[in-house]
Amino acid sequence: MDVSQAKQEHLLALKVMRLTKPTLFTNLPVTCEDRDLPGDLFDQLMREDPSTIKGAEALMLGEMLTLPQNFGNIFLGETFSSYISVHNDSIQVVKDILVKADLQTSSQRLNLSASNSAVAELKPESCIDDVIHHEVKEIGTHILVCAVSYTTQYGEKLYFRKFFKFQVLKPLDVKTKFYNAETDEVFLEAQIQNITTSPMFMEKVSLEPSMMYNVTELNTVAGGDEGESTFGKMSYLQPMDTRQYLYCLKPKPEYAEKAGVIKGVTVIGKLDIVWKTNLGERGRLQTSQLQRMAPGYGDIRLSLEMIPDTVNLEEPFDIICKITNCSERTMDLELEMMNTRSIHWCGGLQSISGLRLTDTFLKRTYEYDDIAQVCVVCPYTNNEC
Amino acid sequence: MRPTECVCDYDSWNPVDIAAGLPLCFHPSVMSSKNWRAAVDLTGRLLTAHGQGYGKAGQQSSHTTDSLQLWFVRLSLLTKLNLFQNAELEIEPFGNLDQPDLFYEYYPTVYPGRRGSMVPFSMRLLHAELPQYLAKPQEALDRLHNLKTVCLAILENLEKGLAEDGSMITLTQENRQGSLKLWRSRLSRVMYSMANCLLLMKDYVLAVETYHSIIQYEPQQRVQLLSGIGRIFLQIGDVKTAERYFQDVEKACQMTGSQPSHTTCVLMNRAFVSLSQNNYTEAHASFTEVLKMDPKNPVANNNAAVCLLYLGCLKESLGQLEGLVQQDPALYLHESVLFNLTTMYELESSRSTQKKQALLEAVACREGDSFNTQCLKLL
Numbered sequence: 001m002d003v004s005q006a007k008q009e010h011l012l013a014l015k016v017m018r019l020t021k022p023t024l025f026t027n028l029p030v031t032c033e034d035r036d037l038p039g040d041l042f043d044q045l046m047r048e049d050p051s052t053i054k055g056a057e058a059l060m061l062g063e064m065l066t067l068p069q070n071f072g073n074i075f076l077g078e079t080f081s082s083y084i085s086v087h088n089d090s091i092q093v094v095k096d097i098l099v100k101a102d103l104q105t106s107s108q109r110l111n112l113s114a115s116n117s118a119v120a121e122l123k124p125e126s127c128i129d130d131v132i133h134h135e136v137k138e139i140g141t142h143i144l145v146c147a148v149s150y151t152t153q154y155g156e157k158l159y160f161r162k163f164f165k166f167q168v169l170k171p172l173d174v175k176t177k178f179y180n181a182e183t184d185e186v187f188l189e190a191q192i193q194n195i196t197t198s199p200m201f202m203e204k205v206s207l208e209p210s211m212m213y214n215v216t217e218l219n220t221v222a223g224g225d226e227g228e229s230t231f232g233k234m235s236y237l238q239p240m241d242t243r244q245y246l247y248c249l250k251p252k253p254e255y256a257e258k259a260g261v262i263k264g265v266t267v268i269g270k271l272d273i274v275w276k277t278n279l280g281e282r283g284r285l286q287t288s289q290l291q292r293m294a295p296g297y298g299d300i301r302l303s304l305e306m307i308p309d310t311v312n313l314e315e316p317f318d319i320i321c322k323i324t325n326c327s328e329r330t331m332d333l334e335l336e337m338m339n340t341r342s343i344h345w346c347g348g349l350q351s352i353s354g355l356r357l358t359d360t361f362l363k364r365t366y367e368y369d370d371i372a373q374v375c376v377v378c379p380y381t382n383n384e385c
Numbered sequence: 386m387r388p389t390e391c392v393c394d395y396d397s398w399n400p401v402d403i404a405a406g407l408p409l410c411f412h413p414s415v416m417s418s419k420n421w422r423a424a425v426d427l428t429g430r431l432l433t434a435h436g437q438g439y440g441k442a443g444q445q446s447s448h449t450t451d452s453l454q455l456w457f458v459r460l461s462l463l464t465k466l467n468l469f470q471n472a473e474l475e476i477e478p479f480g481n482l483d484q485p486d487l488f489y490e491y492y493p494t495v496y497p498g499r500r501g502s503m504v505p506f507s508m509r510l511l512h513a514e515l516p517q518y519l520a521k522p523q524e525a526l527d528r529l530h531n532l533k534t535v536c537l538a539i540l541e542n543l544e545k546g547l548a549e550d551g552s553m554i555t556l557t558q559e560n561r562q563g564s565l566k567l568w569r570s571r572l573s574r575v576m577y578s579m580a581n582c583l584l585l586m587k588d589y590v591l592a593v594e595t596y597h598s599i600i601q602y603e604p605q606q607r608v609q610l611l612s613g614i615g616r617i618f619l620q621i622g623d624v625k626t627a628e629r630y631f632q633d634v635e636k637a638c639q640m641t642g643s644q645p646s647h648t649t650c651v652l653m654n655r656a657f658v659s660l661s662q663n664n665y666t667e668a669h670a671s672f673t674e675v676l677k678m679d680p681k682n683p684v685a686n687n688n689a690a691v692c693l694l695y696l697g698c699l700k701e702s703l704g705q706l707e708g709l710v711q712q713d714p715a716l717y718l719h720e721s722v723l724f725n726l727t728t729m730y731e732l733e734s735s736r737s738t739q740k741k742q743a744l745l746e747a748v749a750c751r752e753g754d755s756f757n758t759q760c761l762k763l764l
Contacts, residue, residue, distance in 0.1 A: 015731070019695060022660075025721045028464070028467075031574065032457070036457060037454040037458050050717070054646065055606060058577040058578075058581075059577065060585075064687055064722075066725060068728075083699070085699055126700075127700060279620065279657070282663075
């Protein structure tokens with residue numbers, strides 16, 4: 001990762017180390033019983049080992065923290081943290097040291113340094129330390145550019161730069177599907193796949209609706225104080241695993257009638273995803289605005305406002321329909337309701353049919369059959385008949 | 386080859402007290418100076434003297450309880466040296482450890498009247514665990530599961546008043562209690578192996594369940610097990626669930642009365658949560674609290690130094706770790722601490738190689754031939 005410049009001998013040395021979270025040291029327990037040849041020796045060795053858990057030496061996952069071994073992978077939405085150290089390798093006092101750290105991407109150059117003022121002097125064997133953090137917002141090549149300028153004790157002004165290149169990868173694959181209900185509700189299914197190499201804990205996956213909609217998330221099961229996730233104990237996503245999240249969107253009353261809702265492309269909202277990995281390493285992504293193409297309703301739309309799920313046999317029930325004029329002109333409509341011969345006397349799901357709307361001007365009739373289903377039950381025996 | 390003494394009529398898998406019958410010069414102290422490679426060589430020579438060992442694969446073997454203990458020691462040390470392939474090669478001729486020539490009945494003149502397996506339980510455990518270190522964790526899990534089933538069956542027999550193998554031999558109260566204690570500890574040891582293996586396979590849900598189920602057999606390890614489970618959740622990134630487990634730890638500590646080890650545990654857990662919330666200052670404070678009570682605690686010392694690095698204090702962190710290694714090399718010359726030291730040397734200056742060399746020299750004169758020099762990153 002380290003690509004340095006021309007080979008002038010400098011008094012100062014710059015070193016960089018990416019600070020991903022540390023890892024917990026794991027032991028490999030080798031034990032025996034007192035009756036075996038080594039006797040208590042193996043157990044004694046494990047008790048004396050500083051990294052074992054005292055009283056439970058066979059427990060593999062210890063408490064000793066180990067620094068990151070290598071640069072590792074970095075994903076869009078994560079925070080790039082790095083230690084930058086400038087060390088005076090020489091025997092003279094160095095003056096006016098200015099350390100700058102920039103991050104260069106294909107589209108922009110960002111300054112990352114905490115302080116922009118020079119350090120007055122740096123004695124031999126001393127160092128200037130800085131830890132920089134940056135939430136990565138682009139995929140692809142990133143270059144950390146560290147520039148050091150300083151003055152020697154003889155007044156000579158020197159300068160050098162070091163470049164550290166790394167790739168930012170894509171962590172998640174998000175696919176969305178829309179389902180239209182018979183009412184004005186729209187259901188969004190978001191399919192999220194972990195395309196990294198470590199397990200991910202999905203801390204939050206929420207849909208921020210656009211102005212026109214209210215959203216209900218359908219990913220928790222009611223019960224307990226917080227409600228349990230529909231994914232149960234599997235709170236994390238293994239590499240290459242996929243999960244589906246479901247949301248219900250209902251247009252706000254003031255927008256329900258607007259032409260945009262009924263026809264064409266509407267902006268539904270965006271997904272906000274927060275995840276965590278090893279020791280709380282955090283990542284966050286938002287999708288762009290999700291769009292939905294409304295289904296074509298033609299000139300007239302019949303939708304349901306209210307209908308019971310279950311009705312009793314031979315009892316009348318009410319449904320409320322809404323008729324919307326989706327065309328550009330005013331309409332004069334007549335409503336006619338025709339009885340169908342509901343021949344299935346056995347209950348179950350029955351279809352509501354037989355609505356006719358006639359445009360009196362154009363003499364055009366619109367037929368609405370199977371606009372909804374109700375479940376018919378026999379009230380006497382409490383069973384479906 | 387001297388016959389060992391026949392001590393009693395215990396049944397399967399209850400190895401005899403071998404100290405009485407140890408014919409050859411292998412004293413455990415050979416291993417205490419951590420010259421494990423030398424110890425491995427010694428086992429090789431002794432086994433050859435036994436008529437087994439190098440170059441003898443395929444020939445008819447004549448096992449004794451002593452020779453099997455030598456094999457066990459040899460294989461254990463190979464495992465400790467991370468020479469897993471060697472261990473696998475050498476254990477392979479033993480099959481699944483139930484071949485006829487591994488039973489007392491096969492040697493009626495040597496062990497007259499004795500019945501059952503001569504293979505030490507610890508060797509069976511090692512045999513079961515080995516595949517996971519060779520990228521075959523499912524095989525390890527299958528073998529461990531078989532071991533677990535046997536332990537449960539034997540415990541059931543004992544609890545019903547029968548002998549271990551289910552026969553109607555009556556055991557004295559003392560023997561029964563002894564046997565129950567033995568097999569319960571074997572069962573929990575097998576379960577630890579299973580949980581560790583599942584963790585290695587990254588099957589976190591099952592690993593957590595298995596660690597949890599050990600608590601009923603080892604209630605005195607409740608605090609350590611619950612804390613370990615909390616750490617697993619921190620590794621996944623589920624900080625909230627980890628916190629719930631750490632709260633359970635605090636409750637468990639309160640119930641058993643305050644012990645310094647429990648206070649330490651609670652503080653360490655708190656530190657890990659702070660770490661997971663990016664609060665290195667708080668984490669450092671918690672580790673320092675531990676050091677107030679236990680200044681020589683190597684984990685707290687190492688971890689406090691690690692926090693200092695994340696807070697931008699490289700020199701201070703290095704100073705702390707170096708100081709510890711110099712004061713108490715016996716305690717601190719550990720792979721993990723040394724790895725952290727060499728990582729920080731690399732960050733500090735271009736002259737890191739010199740410092741690493743100095744470290745290696747310090748290690749070499751203390752640690753015997755078993756030390757894993759890879760952690761010094763000299764390559």
